[in-house]
Amino acid sequence: MTLEDILKDIESRGDGELKTLSDYYEQKISEIRKKQDIALRNLQEKYEKLTEEEVRSVERTTISSGEMEALKIVRSRESSLIEEAMGKATIYLKELRNSKDYKEIMAKMVDAARRSLGKKFTIRVSARDSSLIPQSKDLVIREEEVDPYGGIIAESSDGSMQIDLTLTSIMQDIKEKLISRISEHLGE
Template sequence: MSLEDILKGVEARTHQEIENLNRYYESKKSEILEKHKHSVSSIQSSYSHQTEESARTLELSVLSSAQMEALKIVRTRQEELLEDFLDRAEEVISGYRKSQRYAALLSRLVKIAREALGNDCIISVAREDKDKLPAGVKATESDDDGVQKYGGIIASSSDGSLELNLSLKEIFSGIREKLISSILERLEE
């Protein structure tokens, strides 16, 4: 068996393993998104019901000061529940780096960065994440707080003109804003 045959075999196995990881990541991503949708739907339903009850009460009678205070308490509690949910979601995100799926996520983020910025883009990660990158990916150490604390990557075009922040903190921040907006919109209905 020639060296070329061995290298082709290794390359084929590597490609197959990457495909398996991508399929696994996609199935887990779908699973997480489904859980996320279910959680959001449950929260929206709960808050919608509470808001409808409050609206009916306001329409049926003039609220006394005690009733107004009770309404304030409910709204404060709703805000506390929302913050508690978001804090727990942030804990999950911050712990994701320790999961077995994190390396597959890094691989997917590198693929996204390369598709967006080209194969010669510069990948930056936290020092402890360098060994979790796919084979052959060279990376620099990132000093970004979001990458250091939560994980993910920051990619720059080879000429430095474009930057793509794929840190888990930045991804979560986008999700968090949409979630807050959606919940607050439901509360106002």
């Protein structure tokens, strides 16, 4: 074997080993890239899920905030409507004593008290309204200022039961029922 052949043989072995090493490292680099791609994909999927969850959370928070704000607006409007209605009712209430229907209203109050308390009972009524109470031998009428707007307070003969039919009390009951109805309507 000549020197030239030996050099070619060394060169050929070097090229072979270089190729083997090159192939080996290309394979390792390829494996590393695949692992990197998989890790990158996993990371990307993880952050996409986290981002989606965060977006949903922000949406829920935003919706909840919006719902709360809407509820505040509805409550505010509800309150102003009730106050407006009660204001109008109070004006009506103040004028009710001067209406032609007031005597009939007082008679209905006495009838309602009679149905609840029996035949014998006492009525407390303002001096201004006492003449509007239908007279009866079983009925005791006491004049006293019971309400600035009118109405009666009826008591059983033994004093164990009392019915407040003053106009202020009736208006308060109406207000409470109105609030309850509005709340029912709003689904609370």
